[in-house]
Amino acid sequence: MGIKPLTHNSLSEVVRNFTPNWFTLNMGTGIAFLTLHNIKANLFASQMFWGEILWLVDIFFFVLFSVLFIARIVFYPEAVKLMFKHPVQSMFLGAIPMALVPILEGFAIFGPSLLGDMALDISLYLWWFDALLAAGVGWLLPYFMFTIQKEHKLENMTAVWLLPIVASEVTASAGGMLAPYFSAATAETMLVTSYILWAFSVPLALSVLVILFLRLVSHKLPEKALAVTSWLTLGPLGTGALGLLLLGNASRTVLMGTGLENVAEFLYSFGFIVGLLLWGYGLWWYVMAWIITLKYFKEGLPFNMGWWGFTFPVGVFTAATLQLWKATDYEVFKLLGILFAIQLAVFWILVFIKTLKGMWSGYLFQAPCLSPETGLPKPEEECEKFAKKRSDGK
Structure with missing residues (x-):
């Protein structure tokens, strides 16, 4: 017995088949409007206006996806249990805290003009919530990998292993960006917490990249449905560099007049040096990702929600590049930052349009055990059980 693709797009079917990989849309859209804000070159007249519009669109989709995901947990807990056991689909739980960060x-960027000082309070509360969520996912998913997920083998490994791990460093980079907005005590606590979150993520992510290199050498490239995962390698390197650069900048402001004042300059220098090294490592993976992607494009690359991997990793690498331009005033970083930003814009427009078409037609709402970007089926008996419940209307 097999599971047939959905033939209608009822709300119950959408809820039953909703998976956390939809939050990658928020990640991609979020980094798009942050890039419009971060890039100081005036590429077009209404640059900041469209950044704010994309922020509001991102909030709409995040709320919508959160409602659908909570509804799935409440009404279809058996499907959620299957998701936790799946060696790929479960990794996308890491997309939820990362999706919240740009929002x-x-x-802090657009909110004060609409909500006044309350916007900063909302940003602070959401950051602490996101920090707990990111750390929780960073512990929970590896534990599931160690225990209930039975399908993990080196030949099946892809860069999606990075998703739950990278969430903490994404939150850390947000802490570096937000800390200067707040009072001394709050900012110092946020800064220290952000360095801890960075350490939760980057060393482990670097270890995964080593294993991933071994997997690619030993078992070659993954199947076409997982082609976009080659871009995910930029995530921990771009965000790791961005986080240290932002935290180092914030340290100069936040730690002045505190007991940690004597380490502020060190943290700035450390952030620049290590950030530059991580950026250089990321540049190697950036070129490799292009080479791999061009190979897949020649063979035909099927669209799935995994295509959002073209956006967020490129976006955070772009943000790190722009921060290096700000720190050094080197023209090469400016030119590369603009080039990467244009690439991000092209990818985002392409993937957003394809996603809207897939949502409208309903084909993107598939049973989670058969989502094409997972690459692996769930254990056969569990898929059969899930299919029977769906066909019986339970």
Whole structure:
């Protein structure tokens, strides 16, 4: 017995088949409007206006996806249990805290003009919530990998292993961006917490990249449905560099007049040096991702929600590049930052349009055990059980 693709797009079917990989849309859209804000070159007249519009669109989709995901947990808990056991689909739980980060940063950037001082309070509360969520996912998913997920083998490994791990460093980079907005005590606590979150993520992510290199050498490239995962390698490197650069900048402001004042300059220098090294490592993976992607494009690359991997990793690498331009005033970083930003814009427009078409037609709402970007089926008996319940209307 097999599971047939959905033939209608009822709300119950959408809820039953909703998976956390939809939050990658928020990640991609979020980094798009943050890039419009971060890039100081005036590429077009209404640059900041469209940044704010994308922020509001991102909030709409995040709320919508959160409602659908909570509804799935409440009404279809058996499907959620299957998701936790799946060695790929479960990794996208890490997308939820990462999706929230651009939104909470948007409250600090765009919010004050709409909500006044309350916008910064919202941003602060959301950041602490996101920190707990990111750390929780960073512990929970590896534990599931160690225990209930039975399908993990080196030949099946892809860069999606990075998703739950990278969430903490994404939150850390937001802490570096937000800390200067707040009072001394709050900012110092946020800064220290952000360095801890960075350490939760980057060393482990670097270890995964080593294993991933071994997997690619030993078992070659993954199947076409997982082609976009080659871009995910930029995530921990771009965000790791961005986080240290932002935290180092914030340290100069936040730690002045505190007991940690004597380490502020060190943290700035450390952030620049290590950030530059991580950026250089990321540049290697950036070129490799292009080479791999061009190979897949020649063979035909099927669209799935995994295509959002073209956006967020490129976006955070772009943000790190722009921060290096700000720190050094080197023209090469400016030119590369603009080039990467244009690439991000092209990818985002392409993937957003394809996603809207897929949502409208309903084909993107598939049973989670058969989502094409997972690459692996769930254990056969569990898929059969899930299919029977769906066909019986339970």
